[in-house]
Amino acid sequence: MENKEKLLAGFRDHMGRHGHPPASVPALCETLGVAERDFYLEFGSLEALESSFWEDLVAKTVTAVEEGPEWQGFGARQRLLAFLFAFLEKSLDVRTVLLFRFRSVSPLCNPEWLRGMERRFKEWASDLVAHASATGEIADRGRLSGLYPAAFYLHLRAVIDFNVKDTSMRYERSDAFVEKSTHLAFDLLRTQAIDSAFDLLRFFAPWGHRAG
Amino acid sequence: MAAQSTIRSSRLGRMAAFAGTGARVGINYLKHYGQRSIGSGVDENDLHERNAEAVYKTFSELKGGPLKLAQMLSIDHNLLPAAYAGQFAKAQYSAPPLSYPLVARTFRREMGRGPLEVFETFCESAAHGASIGQVHKATRDGRDFAVKVQYPGVAESLRSDLRIVKPIALQVIGLRERDVENYFREVETRLLEETDYTLELERSMELSRASSHLEGVSFPRYFPEYSCRRILTMEWIDGLTLDRFAKGPADQAERDRVGQALWDFYEFQIHTLQLFHADPHPGNFLVSPPGLTVLDFGCTKKIETLFYRRHFRFLDERLLGDRDALEEALVDLGILLPGDADASRARIRDLCAASIAILARPFRDGFFDFSDPSFMRSIYDLGEQNRRDDSLRGLRGQRGSPDSIYVNRAYFGLYSLLSAIGARVKTRLPAWLAT
Ligand SMILES: Nc1ncnc2c1ncn2[C@@H]1O[C@H](COP(=O)(O)OP(=O)(O)OP(=O)(O)O)[C@@H](O)[C@H]1O
Numbered sequence: 001m002e003n004k005e006k007l008l009a010g011f012r013d014h015m016g017r018h019g020h021p022p023a024s025v026p027a028l029c030e031t032l033g034v035a036e037r038d039f040y041l042e043f044g045s046l047e048a049l050e051s052s053f054w055e056d057l058v059a060k061t062v063t064a065v066e067e068g069p070e071w072q073g074f075g076a077r078q079r080l081l082a083f084l085f086a087f088l089e090k091s092l093d094v095r096t097v098l099l100f101r102f103r104s105v106s107p108l109c110n111p112e113w114l115r116g117m118e119r120r121f122k123e124w125a126s127d128l129v130a131h132a133s134a135t136g137e138i139a140d141r142g143r144l145s146g147l148y149p150a151a152f153y154l155h156l157r158a159v160i161d162f163n164v165k166d167t168s169m170r171y172e173r174s175d176a177f178v179e180k181s182t183h184l185a186f187d188l189l190r191t192q193a194i195d196s197a198f199d200l201l202r203f204f205a206p207w208g209h210r211a212g
Numbered sequence: 213m214a215a216q217s218t219i220r221s222s223r224l225g226r227m228a229a230f231a232g233t234g235a236r237v238g239i240n241y242l243k244h245y246g247q248r249s250i251g252s253g254v255d256e257n258d259l260h261e262r263n264a265e266a267v268y269k270t271f272s273e274l275k276g277g278p279l280k281l282a283q284m285l286s287i288d289h290n291l292l293p294a295a296y297a298g299q300f301a302k303a304q305y306s307a308p309p310l311s312y313p314l315v316a317r318t319f320r321r322e323m324g325r326g327p328l329e330v331f332e333t334f335c336e337s338a339a340h341g342a343s344i345g346q347v348h349k350a351t352r353d354g355r356d357f358a359v360k361v362q363y364p365g366v367a368e369s370l371r372s373d374l375r376i377v378k379p380i381a382l383q384v385i386g387l388r389e390r391d392v393e394n395y396f397r398e399v400e401t402r403l404l405e406e407t408d409y410t411l412e413l414e415r416s417m418e419l420s421r422a423s424s425h426l427e428g429v430s431f432p433r434y435f436p437e438y439s440c441r442r443i444l445t446m447e448w449i450d451g452l453t454l455d456r457f458a459k460g461p462a463d464q465a466e467r468d469r470v471g472q473a474l475w476d477f478y479e480f481q482i483h484t485l486q487l488f489h490a491d492p493h494p495g496n497f498l499v500s501p502p503g504l505t506v507l508d509f510g511c512t513k514k515i516e517t518l519f520y521r522r523h524f525r526f527l528d529e530r531l532l533g534d535r536d537a538l539e540e541a542l543v544d545l546g547i548l549l550p551g552d553a554d555a556s557r558a559r560i561r562d563l564c565a566a567s568i569a570i571l572a573r574p575f576r577d578g579f580f581d582f583s584d585p586s587f588m589r590s591i592y593d594l595g596e597q598n599r600r601d602d603s604l605r606g607l608r609g610q611r612g613s614p615d616s617i618y619v620n621r622a623y624f625g626l627y628s629l630l631s632a633i634g635a636r637v638k639t640r641l642p643a644w645l646a647t
Binding site for chain 1: 310311312314365
């Protein structure tokens with residue numbers, strides 16, 4: 001096993017067993033029999049390691065959905081749905097870590113260890129937004145469209161938040177939540193209502209146009 | 213794609229929706245009385261019509277439980293003014309679709325494989341909606357399949373839905389909770405059973421095997437290897453749902469044939485098997501060239517012989533002429549209670565005698581013409597009359613057996629379907645009564 005994989009797996013095991021990240025780089029390296037030097041060749045810090053761990057989950061999800069036989073025919077709404085369902089599916093492999101980590105953070109805060117996930121997801125969401133504009137599923141709002149990936153990221157965090165609190169059998173209610181909230185998101189992005197809201201915001205915001 | 217976005221998910225959302233209905237119903241009453249005071253002469257039916265619309269709107273926005281309950285209530289016209297019933301009956305055809313990714317997700321969650329790993333082709337959009345799921349068409353090895361996929365979380369939210377819908381339903385219908393508690397309990401049990409497709413599969417196979425000798429009735433083949441808790445796979449049947457058939461150009465002979473098959477099927481189930489398909493609404497039957505195909509054994513009801521005998525004793529014409537025997541039979545069924553005063557005792561007895569006389573009519577002469585509209589009319593009128601009867605409203609206590617809900621529902625559904633088709637059928641009394 002490559003050192004990188006070994007360290008990521010070691011991190012997961014540690015979280016699973018102890019419910020918190022390893023205390024230090026040397027502590028983790030010792031249990032795994034990896035030289036500290038090799039750790040730093042892969043990651044700058046423990047946060048960077050964890051960040052890469054969550055980024056990996058998103059990356060694996062992306063690969064899994066994009067390989068699906070139906071992917072090419074999907075519109076943006078269906079792609080987002082497929083992504084979120086696949087994410088829930090994949091996250092089962094790291095359910096314990098997910099519970100420890102996400103039960104205590106609000107979907108609104110953005111700790112250091114989530115940077116990788118955020119970056120990777122927003123990258124993917126930008127493509128999604130481009131696809132959505134091409135299919136006409138959402139209205140193009142010029143510069144404001146740049147905010148969409150951030151909005152989708154918040155949605156992802158809300159889904160995770162719902163899922164870690166879900167007690168239904170096989171997390172069926174999480175599936176229902178994904179379905180309903182995604183429809184809502186796309187409906188909002190399609191209608192004029194949100195344009196007016198943005199317009200108003202822009203009017204008041206310091207960076208907005210003052211013309212009126 | 214235009215999958216629906218307004219299903220409310222949280223309990224709070226549902227509460228809000230129902231509260232909204234309450235308000236709308238209230239507003240309609242206000243309007244009604246407002247109009248009445250200025251003397252524009254709106255009748256009460258009008259009001260029912262508008263309230264039904266409001267209640268129905270709410271029901272149809274909510275997936276799962278309420279829709280199911282609405283459907284169920286719609287068949288029991290004795291419990292609902294005709295106007296509500298009409299609106300609720302529409303509910304079954306307005307189910308919003310699940311997105312294809314959710315269907316695929318359900319496959320993976322429940323079977324560990326996507327739809328295209330199980331089937332060769334799988335139609336992404338649903339062929340039919342259903343109240344708690346939807347039906348997709350799929351193919352494999354040259355065969356066509358109907359694959360019913362359930363909405364996620366339906367089973368989970370059913371109980372809480374019922375808890376919310378109950379007080380509103382009661383208020384709308386104008387009944388006391390205590391008096392219909394066992395009615396609701398029975399309905400809840402059946403509803404929860406319907407969310408378990410594994411159970412439905414077993415029963416479908418069991419009932420279709422037991423009824424396979426009946427003429428003119430057939431059943432789709434079921435495929436346990438492609439079915440599970442939330443997915444039910446059967447053979448695809450081309451055909452017209454019973455309501456479309458009824459409205460179509462079929463000639464009298466064909467109507468009689470389909471009607472007879474339906475009658476025989478119910479007679480066999482209720483009087484011989486004492487286990488029956490308790491969901492006789494038009495979407496559950498398809499008419500195709502070889503005859504009638506029965507779908508959907510999600511709602512089946514088993515009755516005990518003791519109850520069966522007590523219930524169907526009323527088909528005996530002699531009983532209606534004999535007051536004491538009739539009262540005794542009503543006590544046995546729990547419709548008359550030991551504490552009833554003489555006056556209400558007589559009142560209930562007479563009302564029951566009137567109901568039985570109408571409901572048993574098809575059994576009387578060995579032949580019955582359901583195309584005669586006056587028959588259904590008299591059933592509706594009877595229900596309306598009982599509903600408006602203040603002396604009945606004042607009666608306390610839980611009456612009757614919850615088992616009769618589904619027997620009545622089956623017969624009422626059967627009569628409605630036969631009337632819609634306009635069939636003339638050969639009938640007969642069960643052997644143990646025909647002496
Ligand atoms: N084997 C089949 N072949 C073709 N169409 C079918 C088949 N099974 C079901 N359908 C269609 O799908 C519709 C819904 O199916 P079904 O009645 O089984 O669903 P349900 O969830 O049990 O709904 P409900 O409780 O309202 O009956 C039917 O009305 C029928 O038109």
